[in-house]
Amino acid sequence: MAMKIGNENFSDRVGKGINNSFMRGAVSGAQDSIGARRLNAVEELGNWEEWRSHGEEIRQHVLENLDYYLEQLSDNIAKRGGHVFFAATPEEANDYIRGVIKKKDAKKVVKSKSMVTEEINLNASLEEIGCEVIETDLGEYILQVDDHDPPSHLVAPALHKNREQVREVFTEKLGYKKSSDPTELAQHAREMLRQDYLTADVGITGCNFAVAETGSFALVTNEGNADLVTSLPQTQITVMGMERLVPTFEELEVLVSMLTRSAVGQKLPSYVTVLTGPREELDVDGPEEFHLVVIDNGRSRILGTEFQSVLQCIRCAACLNACPVYRHVGGHSYGSIYSGPIGAVLSPLLGGYDEYKELPYASTLCGACSEVCPVKIPLHDLLHKHRQVIVEKEGKAPVSEKLLMKAFGLGAASPKLYKWGSKLAPSAMNPFTSDDKISKGPGPLKAWTDIRDFPAPSKERFRDWYKNRDKGGNQS
Amino acid sequence: MKVTLFATCLVDMFQSDVGKATVEVLERLGCEIDFPESQVCCGQPAYNSGYVKESKEAMKKMIDTFADAEYVVSPSGSCAYMFHEYQHVFKGDPIWEPKARKLAEKTYELTQFIVDVLKIEDVGARLEGKATYHTSCHMTRLLGVQKAPMILLNHVKGLDFTELPGKEQCCGFGGTFSVKMAQISEQMVDEKVQHVEETEAQYLIGADAGCLMNIGGRINRQGKPIKVMHIAEILNSR
Ligand code: SF4
Numbered sequence: 215m216a217m218k219i220g221n222e223n224f225s226d227r228v229g230k231g232i233n234n235s236f237m238r239g240a241v242s243g244a245q246d247s248i249g250a251r252r253l254n255a256v257e258e259l260g261n262w263e264e265w266r267s268h269g270e271e272i273r274q275h276v277l278e279n280l281d282y283y284l285e286q287l288s289d290n291i292a293k294r295g296g297h298v299f300f301a302a303t304p305e306e307a308n309d310y311i312r313g314v315i316k317k318k319d320a321k322k323v324v325k326s327k328s329m330v331t332e333e334i335n336l337n338a339s340l341e342e343i344g345c346e347v348i349e350t351d352l353g354e355y356i357l358q359v360d361d362h363d364p365p366s367h368l369v370a371p372a373l374h375k376n377r378e379q380v381r382e383v384f385t386e387k388l389g390y391k392k393s394s395d396p397t398e399l400a401q402h403a404r405e406m407l408r409q410d411y412l413t414a415d416v417g418i419t420g421c422n423f424a425v426a427e428t429g430s431f432a433l434v435t436n437e438g439n440a441d442l443v444t445s446l447p448q449t450q451i452t453v454m455g456m457e458r459l460v461p462t463f464e465e466l467e468v469l470v471s472m473l474t475r476s477a478v479g480q481k482l483p484s485y486v487t488v489l490t491g492p493r494e495e496l497d498v499d500g501p502e503e504f505h506l507v508v509i510d511n512g513r514s515r516i517l518g519t520e521f522q523s524v525l526q527c528i529r530c531a532a533c534l535n536a537c538p539v540y541r542h543v544g545g546h547s548y549g550s551i552y553s554g555p556i557g558a559v560l561s562p563l564l565g566g567y568d569e570y571k572e573l574p575y576a577s578t579l580c581g582a583c584s585e586v587c588p589v590k591i592p593l594h595d596l597l598h599k600h601r602q603v604i605v606e607k608e609g610k611a612p613v614s615e616k617l618l619m620k621a622f623g624l625g626a627a628s629p630k631l632y633k634w635g636s637k638l639a640p641s642a643m644n645p646f647t648s649d650d651k652i653s654k655g656p657g658p659l660k661a662w663t664d665i666r667d668f669p670a671p672s673k674e675r676f677r678d679w680y681k682n683r684d685k686g687g688n689q690s
Numbered sequence: 691m692k693v694t695l696f697a698t699c700l701v702d703m704f705q706s707d708v709g710k711a712t713v714e715v716l717e718r719l720g721c722e723i724d725f726p727e728s729q730v731c732c733g734q735p736a737y738n739s740g741y742v743k744e745s746k747e748a749m750k751k752m753i754d755t756f757a758d759a760e761y762v763v764s765p766s767g768s769c770a771y772m773f774h775e776y777q778h779v780f781k782g783d784p785i786w787e788p789k790a791r792k793l794a795e796k797t798y799e800l801t802q803f804i805v806d807v808l809k810i811e812d813v814g815a816r817l818e819g820k821a822t823y824h825t826s827c828h829m830t831r832l833l834g835v836q837k838a839p840m841i842l843l844n845h846v847k848g849l850d851f852t853e854l855p856g857k858e859q860c861c862g863f864g865g866t867f868s869v870k871m872a873q874i875s876e877q878m879v880d881e882k883v884q885h886v887e888e889t890e891a892q893y894l895i896g897a898d899a900g901c902l903m904n905i906g907g908r909i910n911r912q913g914k915p916i917k918v919m920h921i922a923e924i925l926n927s928r
Contacts, residue, residue: 225873232877538860542877576871578864578878579738580827601740619741651910661869665876666907669704676702676709680725 216335219364224572231543251479270590273526283426290429294491296504304334320415326440327351328420350439366545368531417447421454450501476530533583555583574600694759700899711926767829801838812845822891826898863904
């Protein structure tokens, strides 16, 4: 699965999302319950705003010194006998990983959850060379079993499916015979996966945070699957987005706590797996061989631009859970594995405006995302910046809109023109008006009046009333 | 106290009753009102759509229009916020940035002005009936005005108030979003109307003409017996 999902155009995708009542029930239910849990978990700290500022500082510091920390990380891994590969493109990353797989003559790979491997389309690339890839995160596993259905949420990739649908998938594809009880479903998946852990040749993980000072990686899960992926297979490959670093364990602790509180409303995740390079003499388990693949794929292009803060993201999905647009359209509508507000900002940067030019407009700029972001990314401002780039630099706005806005510029800036236009409005709107409202508007108004009434212009504008009223006498 | 009114274009053209109520409430509270005729639109529709260049002329016009005002008060949280945003738009501009900052410092949304500047919590209003209040996003999150409207509404005699479920959720207006992304906007406003209905309120109150036009337009279309009122009209009821 590459970053792009589906081939339909934006409005068809949205239409499909809106009509999917199962998905909408699941998404709004999850938003409401996770949203409330998140609020409790952050309020309990007492000084959440200070935490946010601290989180922002840590991430900004890393981005400002990214070269330094990447080098430190890479040196520390090399010192322990691990291998590091910097991939500028998905192709480079996939070629390298395929090389390792071929050298090991690996037939089976187990994976823990990783968005960046979705971004580079790793699974398909490995399957092409005849290697079986098995997702071990329950959500990812469900999607994989369901003919590689794409993820619709950063943290809960199968959020768009309810448990009845999961039962159907399991029944059809895995011969499952039990109920739609989540525990039974999870139990079944675990049984299926157990054998795979033991027989896999290579384990592949993503990376929540790398610790530069020690060359370690932290994987945050609630299922513990990352523990097994990293301890049983002989060879381990970790794939990380090039910005996912912290300087030391001190910052790691801060960010992990912020991540789990923001993502699921928990003080701590059930598991934080930390690993440091290949197995050493006294270690009881761990891989014999370790590879780190660092993915750029357009990230260094974002550094130093007005969009740099998007790289502060720790993928907690709090912005998705708070977004009123995501609530109604769901993740697949974004056409990218990165959905919700962060997806609407990031996808055009990584995948280009041609593919994702509608996303920055799929927001009311209500600011709910920016308000919850634990590392203070001004998401709604960045969406607005995208709009400005689309209009001014890319020239991708529709011509009719450009003309309208030009006229607006003239009218709004000129008191005379404005006064004249607003005075004429009631008579211009007369043919469309009945009972002080417009139910079928002309031109751009039509999109409004398809859904709701538009008020008829007041018969007497406020400014006329103000001018005419008798100041000393009866007011109004 | 001298107050210069920034009426906003929606109020000027479509909701003149809201403008009248704003003037009457402020006068009753002892303010002297001034309404500069040269005021136009704040530029928000073009600005938010990405047409920053086109909106700058309107912004400059507004900055000049209100240059001599002591206090600028607007019956719209979103438009008042736009005045606060100007300083960022003109960032680095030696002439306009300082002017814009001055404008921001003296611009208030109506309820914010009454509570924070006039220090009045009870305006002596009375209205019998069941009501709920829509917190608009720009006013609450971006301008940061959360308590003032609630404080004032709590003092309105006869008003039986119920909190709106999901009040932090946007109503789906978003300026041009409402027509550009009409299919999404429809879902959002429908959920909002549904929440309003759940409160069984007779009055839906708000402090932003845009949101009220959106929610009210949908309520009217569906023929629901809910009256949509601007908070200025509530505060002006006696
Ligand atoms: S943008 Fe902020 S809220 Fe959204 S996923 Fe990233 S860190 Fe979380």
